[in-house]
Amino acid sequence: MSSGFSGFPEQARRDWAHRRWAKVDGVFDRDTCARWDAGVRGLPTRDTYYPANPNLRWQQTSFEQLDVDPCDGLLHDSGFLAAIERVTGLQGLAPERSMTWINRYAPGDEVPAHRDHFGDVQVLVCLRAPEPGQGGQTYIGDTEVSLATGDVLIWHARVLEHGMTRIATSAAADAAGACRVVCVFRFKAESVR
Numbered sequence: 001m002s003s004g005f006s007g008f009p010e011q012a013r014r015d016w017a018h019r020r021w022a023k024v025d026g027v028f029d030r031d032t033c034a035r036w037d038a039g040v041r042g043l044p045t046r047d048t049y050y051p052a053n054p055n056l057r058w059q060q061t062s063f064e065q066l067d068v069d070p071c072d073g074l075l076h077d078s079g080f081l082a083a084i085e086r087v088t089g090l091q092g093l094a095p096e097r098s099m100t101w102i103n104r105y106a107p108g109d110e111v112p113a114h115r116d117h118f119g120d121v122q123v124l125v126c127l128r129a130p131e132p133g134q135g136g137q138t139y140i141g142d143t144e145v146s147l148a149t150g151d152v153l154i155w156h157a158r159v160l161e162h163g164m165t166r167i168a169t170s171a172a173a174d175a176a177g178a179c180r181v182v183c184v185f186r187f188k189a190e191s192v193r
C-alpha cells in the first residue's frame with residue numbers, strides 16, 4: 001500500500017529557515033491515518049516519561065527492537081526523506097541514522113516542556129487528534145501548534161523547547177484508551193548544506 005505522500009510545499013522550507021519548525025496541513029488523508037493507527041494498535045507499548053517529571057507518563061511504542069515499519073514504510077520512502085532534506089537543507093537522512101516511535105496519549109496525559117537529546121530534525125505525523133477544545137496540542141516555545149489528523153510537524157526538537165498541552169480527562173478515547181496518536185521520526189543528518 002502506498003502512503004499517498006507527494007512532498008511538502010515551499011512554505012515549509014521558508015518556515016524552517018526562519019524559525020526551525022514548519023507545520024504542513026493535510027499531508028495524509030484520514031483513511032490512511034486511520035489505517036496506520038489501527039496497524040500499530042496491537043504492538044507493545046511502554047510507559048514513557050521525562051526524568052524531570054516522572055508523574056507525567058504516556059504510552060510509547062519504539063520501533064528500534066521491532067521488526068516492523070509503521071506507516072507503510074514511510075521511513076524507507078526515499079521521496080519522503082528527500083522532501084525533508086529539501087525543507088531543512090540537511091543531507092544524508094537515512095533509516096540507519098534514525099529513530100521511530102509512536103506515542104499513544106490517553107485522557108489526562110501531558111508532555112512537559114523539554115528538548116530532545118539527539119537528532120537534527122524530528123518529523124511528527126498526527127495519526128489521530130483529540131476533538132477540538134480537548135487539549136493535546138503540541139507547543140513550541142510559547143506557540144501552540146494545533147495538529148489535526150494527517151498534519152505533519154517538522155521541527156528541530158534538540159534546539160526548540162516543546163511539549164504537549166494536557167488532554168482533558170473527559171476526551172473521547174478508543175477501545176485501547178488513546179485519544180491522540182502520533183508517529184515521530186527522528187533523523188541525524190550526515191551534513192548541513
Ligand SMILES: O=C(O)CCC(=O)C(=O)O
Binds near residue numbers: 103116138164182184
Ligand atoms: O506529541 C507531541 O506533541 C510531542 C512529542 C514529543 O515531544 C516527542 O515525542 O519528543
Ligand SMILES: [Fe+2]
Binds near residue numbers: 115116157162
Ligand atoms: Fe520531544
